[in-house]
Amino acid sequence: MKIEARLFYAGVIFFVPVGIIYGWLTNWNEFVGLVALPLTGGLAAMIGFYLYATGRRLDPRPEDDPVARISEGAGEQGAFAPWSWWPLAVAISASIVFLGLALGFWISIIGMAFAVVAVIGWVFEYYRGVHAH
Numbered sequence: 001m002k003i004e005a006r007l008f009y010a011g012v013i014f015f016v017p018v019g020i021i022y023g024w025l026t027n028w029n030e031f032v033g034l035v036a037l038p039l040t041g042g043l044a045a046m047i048g049f050y051l052y053a054t055g056r057r058l059d060p061r062p063e064d065d066p067v068a069r070i071s072e073g074a075g076e077q078g079a080f081a082p083w084s085w086w087p088l089a090v091a092i093s094a095s096i097v098f099l100g101l102a103l104g105f106w107i108s109i110i111g112m113a114f115a116v117v118a119v120i121g122w123v124f125e126y127y128r129g130v131h132a133h
Contacts, residue, residue, distance in 0.1 A: 002055055003064065004055075012048065092114070092118075093118045
C-alpha cells in the first residue's frame with residue numbers, strides 16, 4: 001500500500017500550493033476555490049495517512065513487490081454477490097435523487113425512499129434466498 005499512499009501524498013503536494021496560487025491569482029477574492037483546493041489536499045493527506053498506517057499493519061502484497069510474479073496475485077480476491085441486481089437499483093435511485101436536485105426537491109425525496117429500500121436490499125442480500133447464510 002506504499003504506492004497508493006505516495007500517490008495521495010502527491011495530491012497534497014499538488015493541491016495545497018495550487019490553492020495558494022489560485023488565491024494569489026484571484027486577489028484573494030474568490031473564496032470557493034481558495035477553500036476547496038487546500039481542503040482537497042487535506043482529504044488526500046487523510047487518505048494517504050490511512051493507507052500508510054494500514055500498509056504498516058498488513059503483510060506486503062504482490063503489488064508492492066517490484067519483482068513479484070503475476071501468479072503470486074492469483075486466488076480469491078474477495079466475496080462478491082453473484083447475480084445481484086441491487087447495485088443497479090442503488091444506481092437508479094441515486095440518479096433519481098440527483099435528478100431531483102436539478103428539477104425539484106420533491107423528486108429527491110422519492111429517490112431517497114427508493115435508495116433506502118435498495119441499500120437495505122443490497123446489505124441483507126445474503127440473509128434470504130438461494131445465497132442465505
